[in-house]
Amino acid sequence: MFRVTRRYGFAASHRLDTPQLSAGENRRLYGKCNNPFGHGHNYVVEVSARGPIDPRTGRAVDVEALDDLVRRQVIEPFDHRNLNEDVNSFQGLPPTSENLLVEICRRLKRNWSSAFPGEWPRLEKVRIAETARNIFEMESHEIG
Amino acid sequence: MLITRRVEFSASHVCRSPELSAEENARIYGPAANPHGHGHNYVVEVTVEGSPDPVTGMVLDLKELKEILDRDVAGPYDHRFLNYEVPPFDRVVPTTENVARDIWQRLEARVSSGGRRLRAVRVHETPDLYVDYFGEQPCSA
Numbered sequence: 345m346f347r348v349t350r351r352y353g354f355a356a357s358h359r360l361d362t363p364q365l366s367a368g369e370n371r372r373l374y375g376k377c378n379n380p381f382g383h384g385h386n387y388v389v390e391v392s393a394r395g396p397i398d399p400r401t402g403r404a405v406d407v408e409a410l411d412d413l414v415r416r417q418v419i420e421p422f423d424h425r426n427l428n429e430d431v432n433s434f435q436g437l438p439p440t441s442e443n444l445l446v447e448i449c450r451r452l453k454r455n456w457s458s459a460f461p462g463e464w465p466r467l468e469k470v471r472i473a474e475t476a477r478n479i480f481e482m483e484s485h486e487i488g
Numbered sequence: 489m490l491i492t493r494r495v496e497f498s499a500s501h502v503c504r505s506p507e508l509s510a511e512e513n514a515r516i517y518g519p520a521a522n523p524h525g526h527g528h529n530y531v532v533e534v535t536v537e538g539s540p541d542p543v544t545g546m547v548l549d550l551k552e553l554k555e556i557l558d559r560d561v562a563g564p565y566d567h568r569f570l571n572y573e574v575p576p577f578d579r580v581v582p583t584t585e586n587v588a589r590d591i592w593q594r595l596e597a598r599v600s601s602g603g604r605r606l607r608a609v610r611v612h613e614t615p616d617l618y619v620d621y622f623g624e625q626p627c628s629a
Contacts, residue, residue, distance in 0.1 A: 346585050347620040401516050402581035
């Protein structure tokens with residue numbers, strides 16, 4: 345069994361604020377991440393797919409197909425964007441890295457079969473580093 | 489518990505399969521199929537699973553693991569053209585997957601003994617692409 349992991353990056357701004365809390369509570373909860381004009385990060389995303397090797401090509405994952413899927417579903421919509429303003433899913437939902445991770449995983453899972461129509465490879469997990477010190481990871485099966 | 493040791497080597501390769509047409513090779517492998525080859529600084533992480541020996545406190549002496557990796561990975565691979573100089577890549581396409589599997593096969597018997605076993609071989613072809621190989625177990629759903 346092989347797991348192939350590819351690393352990508354995008355730069356985006358966000359502000360953590362939830363309409364479910366008061367202004368004071370948002371400030372207390374999110375601290376400087378709640379500053380009204382937002383701030384940005386260089387996000388690093390790692391996407392892992394697993395599967396058996398294709399004896400014809402010697403590869404388990406067509407990396408070009410993976411790159412194309414991630415570019416269309418993640419990089420193009422998120423890179424050099426304001427996540428709160430430019431991404432529909434974050435209207436009313438705070439773009440924490442947890443929520444961002446779920447959104448990325450959901451997008452990849454939803455569109456996986458357009459890039460990989462066969463039984464293999466399957467999306468295994470997604471990892472996102474908001475900064476070099478804050479890293480979030482989930483397995484594909486955690487998305488219903 | 490798991491212990492991991494890293495080893496590096498620099499090598500050239502070309503990804504072309506004689507069973508595929510020139511067009512298929514170019515489409516599947518992209519620039520990696522360019523006929524005269526190209527190179528990478530490969531980084532390999534070898535992970536061994538076991539319990540610490542009650543006397544030495546070690547799963548596997550890392551000095552010994554270093555010697556194994558130097559002899560069995562860096563030795564044959566470093567500063568070589570994989571397709572021409574490192575069997576089985578005279579007949580197997582040296583994709584990252586196949587390199588990971590070959591390293592696994594070179595190491596498994598050397599590091600596995602008693603309750604200790606080779607758990608994973610990770611091969612970074614570039615900082616943005618790596619492959620983990622866990623042995624020949626079937627892919628479960």
